[in-house]
Amino acid sequence: MSEIRKHYFLDDYCIVAAARGKRPSDFSSSPEVQNATSCVFCAGREDQTPPALAVYKNGKILQDSKDEVIRDWQIRCIPNLYPALSPEGADTPCQSGYGFHEVIIETPQHEKKLTNFSDEEMYLLMKAYRDRVIHYWKQPQIRYVSLFKNWGKQAGASLEHTHSQLIALPLIPPSIKRETDVIQAKGECPYCEIVCRESASERSIYENKYFIAFAPYCSKVPFEIWFLPKEHVCHLGALSTEMLFSLGVAMRYVLSRLETVLGSPSYNYMFFQLMKDDTYHLNIRLQPVTSKMAGFEKNTDIFINTMPPEKAAEYLNNEMSEQEIH
Numbered sequence: 001m002s003e004i005r006k007h008y009f010l011d012d013y014c015i016v017a018a019a020r021g022k023r024p025s026d027f028s029s030s031p032e033v034q035n036a037t038s039c040v041f042c043a044g045r046e047d048q049t050p051p052a053l054a055v056y057k058n059g060k061i062l063q064d065s066k067d068e069v070i071r072d073w074q075i076r077c078i079p080n081l082y083p084a085l086s087p088e089g090a091d092t093p094c095q096s097g098y099g100f101h102e103v104i105i106e107t108p109q110h111e112k113k114l115t116n117f118s119d120e121e122m123y124l125l126m127k128a129y130r131d132r133v134i135h136y137w138k139q140p141q142i143r144y145v146s147l148f149k150n151w152g153k154q155a156g157a158s159l160e161h162t163h164s165q166l167i168a169l170p171l172i173p174p175s176i177k178r179e180t181d182v183i184q185a186k187g188e189c190p191y192c193e194i195v196c197r198e199s200a201s202e203r204s205i206y207e208n209k210y211f212i213a214f215a216p217y218c219s220k221v222p223f224e225i226w227f228l229p230k231e232h233v234c235h236l237g238a239l240s241t242e243m244l245f246s247l248g249v250a251m252r253y254v255l256s257r258l259e260t261v262l263g264s265p266s267y268n269y270m271f272f273q274l275m276k277d278d279t280y281h282l283n284i285r286l287q288p289v290t291s292k293m294a295g296f297e298k299n300t301d302i303f304i305n306t307m308p309p310e311k312a313a314e315y316l317n318n319e320m321s322e323q324e325i326h
């Protein structure tokens with residue numbers, strides 16, 4: 001049986017095609033070969049990248065200078081060598097091409113994955129995300145800061161060493177604008193409603209003091225997962241230390257479960273947030289990459305998802321092997 005599902009509050013749809021009855025192994029991928037021999041994100045090759053704009057080291061935030069690169073760091077933020085947008089070349093911020101593109105190298109160790117991070121390491125990463133987003137939001141003419149992670153070649157990562165990216169834009173993306181228009185017309189926060197609806201639903205996956213994680217009702221792709229702060233918080237900058245810590249723990253937990261159930265999937269996660277609009281509710285969306293967007297999706301923007309979110313949550317919540325759940 002297939003079912004057309006509508007997004008919680010937007011005119012977006014997906015087709016949940018449960019009849020195909022796929023199992024997690026149909027979506028799993030094998031780990032990619034790691035090659036550290038020429039990786040410029042690794043410790044010891046700091047001078048092969050542009051100078052770092054922020055370096056997290058022993059509780060301090062430092063910067064590389066012309067004469068000295070900082071070694072023995074924990075997190076290193078550098079300008080992207082091939083930026084999608086750049087502040088240089090544009091005489092005024094209004095000119096096309098203006099923006100910033102940064103890479104956040106999450107660890108000096110090549111083989112380490114987020115699922116191997118300690119609570120403290122996850123917290124430091126969340127803190128770096130928060131600091132860098134706020135930094136770019138304060139730049140002239142910047143209207144939106146896109147923060148995301150591509151993990152695995154299928155998800156668009158050109159380097160294997162674990163990293164995230166941030167692109168600061170002089171415009172608000174149309175999809176965000178469309179969302180905020182609906183939210184403002186509604187007059188109340190739909191995400192706060194979603195928190196109530198999903199925290200005890202059959203799609204719920206994880207909950208701690210400040211965050212919930214669940215497979216959204218209208219999941220576009222198999223094993224899509226959203227993270228929402230339980231309180232109405234607009235952006236990372238409004239999260240307390242304790243909340244950032246909770247977010248890090250929640251994200252690592254869910255990524256570990258995905259790894260157990262799917263092997264080592266490629267994935268993207270994206271932060272949706274607005275700095276100057278207190279009606280918006282911070283949300284983070286994680287999408288494993290299990291298939292390519294094809295003609296139907298490109299034609300209609302309606303995704304066919306062959307893993308119902310209820311079933312995905314069941315797999316992620318269950319310690320049993322997949323043979324035992326049908």
Ligand SMILES: [Zn+2]
Nearest residue numbers: 039042110161
């Ligand atoms: Zn490396």
Ligand SMILES: [Zn+2]
Nearest residue numbers: 189192232281
């Ligand atoms: Zn809210």
